[in-house]
Amino acid sequence: MxxxxxxxxxxxxxxxxxxxxxxxxxxxxxxxxxxxxxxxxxxxxxxxxxxxxxxxxxxxxxxxxxxxxxxxxxxxxxxxxxxxxxxxxxxxxxxxxxxxxxxxxxxxxxxxxxxxxxxxxxxxxxxxxxxxxxxxxxxxxxxxxxxxxxxxxxxxxxxxxxxxxxxxxxxxxxxxxxxxxxxxxxxxxxxxxxxxxxxxxxxxxxxxxxxxxxxxxxxxxxxxASASTSPAILTHLLTHAHLPILVKSLAYMLYDETIEEERRCEFTDTTNAPPLVSLSDEECERIGMMTEPNRTREWIKAVWALNPTNLASIPQSLLTLYRDTLSKYAYHTPLLGDEEVCARVQEHLHAHRDSQSQEKSQSPSPSPSYTCYWGDDRTTFATPDELYAYISRTYIDIPTPPVTFTWGGVLFAVDSTSSVPRGTQLKGRVLALVGGGGSARSRKQQKVTAADVHANARPPGVAYTLLHVPCDDDAFPRGIAYQAALLLRLLAQKANPLAKNVLQTDEANRPESKGYYGLPVPPSQAQVQEQQQQQQDSGDDVHSNALTHPHPRVTSLLSLFARRPLADVAMRNSSLLRDVCREAFEFIENDSIGSLVVESV
Missing domain, CATH: 1.25.10.10 (Leucine-rich Repeat Variant)
Known part of the structure; x- marks a missing residue:
């Protein structure tokens, strides 16, 4: 065509x-x-x-x-x-x-x-x-x-x-x-x-x-759209027979059409590295008058004896120290090249490791022991199964297991949003660390020390995830998650219109008379009492107005099913959905934003 x-x-x-x-x-x-x-x-x-x-x-x-x-x-x-x-x-x-x-x-x-x-x-x-x-x-x-x-x-x-x-x-x-x-x-x-x-x-x-x-x-x-503009429909919603199922479904809908992005904020040392320790003038004079390669070998031994961490420094820094120390003695014997100096350093390190291995082989081997590195606990056990059982009994099988723990100075955390129980996640982490499992194993168990944990652990930092929701060209959220958050916020505000956060929020928006993001502004407590008195005088039902009558049953349902998902989405999303979830959480909790942080953690 x-x-x-x-x-x-x-x-x-x-x-x-x-x-x-x-x-x-x-x-x-x-x-x-x-x-x-x-x-x-x-x-x-x-x-x-x-x-x-x-x-x-x-x-x-x-x-x-x-x-x-x-x-x-x-x-x-x-x-x-x-x-x-x-x-x-x-x-x-x-x-x-x-x-x-x-x-x-x-x-x-x-x-x-x-x-x-x-x-x-x-x-x-x-x-x-x-x-x-x-x-x-x-x-x-x-x-x-x-x-x-x-x-x-x-x-x-x-x-x-x-x-x-x-x-x-x-x-x-x-x-x-x-x-x-x-x-x-x-x-x-x-x-x-x-x-x-x-x-x-x-x-x-x-x-x-x-x-x-x-x-x-x-x-x-x-x-x-209908419940936010019609008091009669709002009353019908707040008293609907399927409201418990709807609230629980709305809490799950907060994760509909969302995409999780895993990120990790690693801790990096921004301070300058400590300077290498140099030799004294007398030691430099003694070593500098030697000939190569004995001069380089002697300099490496002297630097190692002074501070072993010098040889573990960045090669370029070590070579700079080598030339700054011995360059003035190069008039009678030229210095070695960079590759030769690095080779001599590796020879010294290998010789040191071999000597340590020989000393360990000659010394009597101690009986194996397995040490607990949970926090400050350093209790030792004869087998990894005993260590695993001790940690499970002391730190995990308790009414409220922890979300995070340290093992040998390394921070480990469980996924608080996962459907897997927290205790099961903790036992899996501990099982990987100690090598036990509550039953004898036929294969040989190896001792896991704090140094091994440090060597195999990821770089220190905080692992976290972000929630992304569908948005239009103007970065305005769309989809089921945003609609569910709007409806939860409406329920939370209208179910308890006299809550502290609701009244404070409405006072901040009262000059525009639009309420929180366009929601109708509930009247103050004095206006509520005056309105109820007028309804009594006219013979109307005092509780017919859904905008002023609190519904503690709805508040309890929201607190039971929706509080934790709202806190989680509010902490992990960066669009307008975050603000809506945060407002809904504050209306339910009737407390400051500090409660949101505690709930999310």
Missing amino acids: SSEDIYPENVDMDRIYLSLKSGLLAETDWALSQLLVSSNQTHHFNVNHFHGLLDALFDFPIEASKCLSDNNLDYNHSSYQTLNHQANDALTIINNLSITHSNLPIIHSHHKTILALSQRYLRFLYSSDTANEITLKLLSILESIGDLLQEPPKNPLLGMIADLIHSHDRAYVLLSLRLIAVFVRNNPHLARVHHQSLRVFSPAIDSALLPDPHLRAAALEFIY
């Missing part, structure tokens, strides 16, 4: 327009095929440059919809199927064009046609497979322009869209949740929108508990 068949700027749009209006089957099929390919493969297809194109495309579903009211219509007739297929192709093109934001205003100019077609096709739902596809395309286009509508659809279309939540078709349920969420978010105070939200709310909670990620995300978006 050539570029002329794909890109609209290379195609004669006048010919395409005339073909669409010709009424000839071959011409219209050719034009629709060209536009299908162009709209699907070209992201910069701007329909504003082609006047009359949308009118010509909408003529196909309008013509096909006229046949729906014919009681004598044969759905299998070839002429009707041709009309439906052309209408479906035309709406597919418009749906592809709606992906480009610059096309939405001109598509919105046809919103009356879209609403009328949607209502007509919803009345004849499931009449045929092609009609169902046309209905889905119309609802998808309606969702694209939903934010541009000045007011939501009127009844009966709004009620038809809400009724789709009870459909057995996943696509209809998904579009129903998304459309109602858009209408609630843009027009929260319209009576017909509020009425339909109450009808959809219970099925939306059931959809939020399904394993389908798309249905779950749409349901969470609708629940948050």
